[in-house]
Amino acid sequence: MSEINKPNYNIANKPDGIEGEGYFLTTLDQAVGLARKNSLWPLPFATSCCGIEFMALMAAHYDLARFGSERLSFSPRQADLLMVMGTIAKKMGPILRQVYEQMAEPKWVLCMGACASSGGIFDSYSVLQGIDRIIPVDVYVPGCPPRPEQVIEGVLHIQKLASSESLRKRDSKEYKAMLNEYGIK
Numbered sequence: 123m124s125e126i127n128k129p130n131y132n133i134a135n136k137p138d139g140i141e142g143e144g145y146f147l148t149t150l151d152q153a154v155g156l157a158r159k160n161s162l163w164p165l166p167f168a169t170s171c172c173g174i175e176f177m178a179l180m181a182a183h184y185d186l187a188r189f190g191s192e193r194l195s196f197s198p199r200q201a202d203l204l205m206v207m208g209t210i211a212k213k214m215g216p217i218l219r220q221v222y223e224q225m226a227e228p229k230w231v232l233c234m235g236a237c238a239s240s241g242g243i244f245d246s247y248s249v250l251q252g253i254d255r256i257i258p259v260d261v262y263v264p265g266c267p268p269r270p271e272q273v274i275e276g277v278l279h280i281q282k283l284a285s286s287e288s289l290r291k292r293d294s295k296e297y298k299a300m301l302n303e304y305g306i307k
């Protein structure tokens with residue numbers, strides 16, 4: 123089992139008086155986290171060559187379905203993982219932001235490749251120099267293009283965030299302040 127996909131629970135002794143087969147004790151946070159982690163629904167926002175690597179990621183050889191994420195969503199309202207891959211022109215920025223805003227909480231963002239992360243080789247007036255200028259990003263996957271194995275590692279990091287997140291995080295002052303910094307209500 124990989125380091126980043128280790129379960130975050132401990133085996134505890136049974137309390138006195140409560141015994142029997144199948145006894146299992148956990149917290150609501152951890153049960154919900156387990157469900158969220160293994161049922162991430164990605165929305166692929168792919169504009170160029172990194173999108174081709176994403177196609178390989180979804181196909182039989184790499185098979186993202188092994189991690190519970192084979193159900194792609196092309197509606198933001200039925201997605202909780204925004205995967206941004208490719209060159210994002212400044213004109214596309216408001217669209218990307220609208221897609222992010224239309225996704226329900228909780229949601230995570232994976233930024234794939236040099237272009238989406240920093241503009242890549244396109245240091246030009248028309249290209250957004252990193253999507254984190256307009257929306258918050260949870261995990262960056264470096265490369266031009268990143269290999270599908272790297273993207274799988276990125277998804278595993280997102281899974282770790284999803285499984286360990288407190289149920290109160292999205293209502294916290296810190297989270298709201300972070301969204302305010304982006305001007306997102």
Ligand code: SF4
Pocket residue numbers: 170171172173207208209235236237238242265266267268
């Ligand atoms: S990072 Fe490289 S492979 Fe990915 S979209 Fe940019 S130029 Fe294409």
